[in-house]
Amino acid sequence: MKQNPKTLLPSDLEDVLGYNLKRASVVMQNVFRDAQGEEGLAPRVFAALALVVEFPHVTQSVLAVKLGIKRSGLVAIVDELEDRAFLARTTVPGDRRVQALVPTEAGIAAFNNAAAKVRAKEAETLADFSESEVLTLLELLRKIRGHEGDE
Amino acid sequence: MKQNPKTLLPSDLEDVLGYNLKRASVVMQNVFRDAQGEEGLAPRVFAALALVVEFPHVTQSVLAVKLGIKRSGLVAIVDELEDRAFLARTTVPGDRRVQALVPTEAGIAAFNNAAAKVRAKEAETLADFSESEVLTLLELLRKIRGHEGDE
DNA sequence: TATTGTTATACTCTATAACTATA
DNA sequence: TATAGTTATAGAGTATAACAATA
Numbered sequence: 074m075k076q077n078p079k080t081l082l083p084s085d086l087e088d089v090l091g092y093n094l095k096r097a098s099v100v101m102q103n104v105f106r107d108a109q110g111e112e113g114l115a116p117r118v119f120a121a122l123a124l125v126v127e128f129p130h131v132t133q134s135v136l137a138v139k140l141g142i143k144r145s146g147l148v149a150i151v152d153e154l155e156d157r158a159f160l161a162r163t164t165v166p167g168d169r170r171v172q173a174l175v176p177t178e179a180g181i182a183a184f185n186n187a188a189a190k191v192r193a194k195e196a197e198t199l200a201d202f203s204e205s206e207v208l209t210l211l212e213l214l215r216k217i218r219g220h221e222g223d224e
Numbered sequence: 225m226k227q228n229p230k231t232l233l234p235s236d237l238e239d240v241l242g243y244n245l246k247r248a249s250v251v252m253q254n255v256f257r258d259a260q261g262e263e264g265l266a267p268r269v270f271a272a273l274a275l276v277v278e279f280p281h282v283t284q285s286v287l288a289v290k291l292g293i294k295r296s297g298l299v300a301i302v303d304e305l306e307d308r309a310f311l312a313r314t315t316v317p318g319d320r321r322v323q324a325l326v327p328t329e330a331g332i333a334a335f336n337n338a339a340a341k342v343r344a345k346e347a348e349t350l351a352d353f354s355e356s357e358v359l360t361l362l363e364l365l366r367k368i369r370g371h372e373g374d375e
Numbered sequence: 376t377a378t379t380g381t382t383a384t385a386c387t388c389t390a391t392a393a394c395t396a397t398a
Numbered sequence: 399t400a401t402a403g404t405t406a407t408a409g410a411g412t413a414t415a416a417c418a419a420t421a
Contacts, residue, residue, distance in 0.1 A: 086274040089339075090346050090358070091252035091267065093365040096292065098249040100371050101242035116242065117411075123237040134379060141247065146412055148381060162380095170379040170420050188240075195241050198371055202364075207241070210364045213357060214244040220251050220349055268388075285402060297389055299404060313403095321397050321402040 094217075101195070108194035114187055117142075121150045122176070125160050126184045130173040132165075141221065159183050245368075252346070259345035265338055268293075272301045273327070276311050277335045281324040283316075292372065310334050 086092055105116050114122065117140070124139050125131060133151060137144040151174065154160045159180030162172040176184070199207055237243055256267050265273065268291070275290050276282060284302060288295040302325065305311045310331030313323040327335070350358055 085278055086271055087366075088362070089342055090350070090362065090365075091249070091256045091342070092271060093362060093369065094245065094249040094252050095267065096372065097365040097368040098242070098245040099292065100368050100374075101245050103374075104371075105242045115410080116246070120237055120243060127236050132379080141250065142411085143413060144380070145382080145414080149411095168379085168421070172380065191240055191242070198368075198374070199241070201370075202367065206364060206367075209360060211239070211241065211244060213353075213361045213364075214241075214248040215238075216353065216357075217248040217251050217349075218244065219352075220255075221247065223251075223254075223349070266387085283402075293388085294390060295403070296391080296405080300388095319398070319402085323403065 101198070104194050104198050105191055108190040109187060113190075114183075118150055118153055119184075119187055119191075121147070122154055122159055122180060122184050123188070125154070125174045126176045126181055129175050130163075130165075132171045132173055134171075136174065154180065157183070252349070255345050255349050256342055259341040260338060264341075265334075269301055269304055270335075270338055270342070272298070273305055273310055273331060273335050274339070276305070276325045277327045277332055280326050281314075281316075283322045283324055285322075287325065305331065308334070 102116055105119075106113070109115075109119070120140060121136065124136055128136075128139075131139075133147050134144050136151075137147045140147065151160070151162065151172075155162060157180075158177055160174050160176050163175050165171050165173050202210075253267055256270075257264070260266075260270070271291060272287065275287055279287075279290075282290075284298050285295050287302075288298045291298070302311070302313065302323075306313060308331075309328055311325050311327050314326050316322050316324050353361075
């Protein structure tokens with residue numbers, strides 16, 4: 074007997090949360106790149122810088138965990154931020170294995186500048202959202218992120 | 225004068241919508257892969273199959289637009305679905321350039337099976353969400369997706 | 376033995392550009 | 399000239415595995 078997709082599949086792709094999250098994520102990623110411009114920071118580099126500014130002297134291993142990536146993958150990101158003179162790898166007395174990451178004045182300024190541009194562009198895109206809608210969305214996304222360590 | 229990140233940066237990474245979307249998207253992507261298992265469909269292959277099942281005889285160009293990717297990138301996806309005998313590329317009378325994609329019985333069954341597993345696993349992950357929270361989240365994500373063509 | 380940072384390597388996802396066969 | 403599908407190629411982003419230095 075031949076199956077009829079329309080009647081046997083009341084739920085389709087548009088009802089899959091993961092799919093909607095992915096597509097919406099791509100939209101805001103494009104907004105981010107548009108905000109930063111051609112020579113601007115990539116999203117993941119911005120995220121790393123943000124955490125170094127927020128947590129000065131964070132180690133690479135800890136930062137990788139915070140970002141949800143492997144520490145091997147963080148090397149290139151920190152290299153770029155160091156090349157741009159936005160942070161410095163500094164040795165820590167007592168444990169010569171670790172590289173504490175310290176933001177420079179230029180790094181802090183660059184982060185503030187980039188963050189302001191992101192906030193402005195995101196607000197522009199979210200012009201059709203009420204303030205409470207934005208807050209609700211952030212709250213629900215953080216609730217999903219509460220399952221980050223699961224698998 | 226030395227800047228103090230704590231006082232000068234009231235808004236941090238956690239307030240960036242794009243960052244929260246990306247992290248939440250990764251969580252649900254892992255849920256998806258966990259649901260499908262080792263030999264299961266990748267998210268993008270599942271999405272393509274879903275649309276072929278929903279829109280039989282869709283062309284590759286149209287499908288690529290629906291998925292938000294370039295048609296060159298769709299080739300490998302359709303190749304995989306054809307290799308698995310989940311769909312067939314069929315010629316269309318009147319225009320020998322186009323390849324209409326038609327789901328097979330096995331493809332429809334595989335989609336139903338995969339979709340059921342995704343629904344179950346997503347529901348499991350969203351056990352701490354109320355029904356209205358899930359609906360609200362989907363609604364807000366679709367509202368963001370309304371800006372898909374912007375840039 | 377275990378951990379930190381690093382390198383080498385590979386895989387996934389996507390893009391751009393050029394090709395072919397049709398239109 | 400333009401379009402549909404394809405190929406070749408490259409670039410992000412991430413992972414695994416192994417290494418050197420250090421603990």
